[in-house]
Amino acid sequence: MLGANPDADGVIARALELVEVAEVERLLISGSNPAVFTPAEEAWARRRSDPERRLAARLAAKRATCRLLGGGTTEGDVEIVRDSGPPALRLSRRARRRLLSLGATRALVSLTHERGYAAALVLLVREGA
Incomplete structure (x- = not known):
């Protein structure tokens, strides 16, 4: 996963995660893990026609x-934001320090969902590499 040398595009690490939408539905119904999503993430998703799928993609990220x-x-150290354009990661100070300690300068994210699943690809990038 984490390589000492970045590839030609400066990517030093990548991870792909798959989440079942039903898992998020259970989380929302039970309220058992309120620290997973920020209030802004929940509010954004609830304005959409399929909030569970959108939150599942965010959980994967x-x-x-x-x-x-x-x-x-932790999941609470990561927020997925989308003002306009593609989604982006907003990291807590602790997560940002960890990112920098690994030699990365940015983290990029791509989200997708289809039927009962959602997925996210996250890249740690060293700019100028």
Whole structure:
């Protein structure tokens, strides 16, 4: 996953995560893990026709990011934002420090969902490599 040398595009690590939409439906119904999504993420998703699928994609992105960063990074350290254009990751200070300690300068994310599944691809990138 994490390579000492970036590839030609500066990618030093990548992770792909798949989440069942039903898992997010269960989380929302039970309210058992309120720290997974930020209020802004939940509000954004609820304005859409399929909030569970959109939140499942965000959960996949959070898990992929945590797997790449390690070091005690939790889903609460990662927020997926989308003002206009593609989604982006907003990291807590702790997660940002971890990203930099791994030699990356940015984390990029791509989200998708289809039927009962959602997926995210997260790249750790070293710019100028």
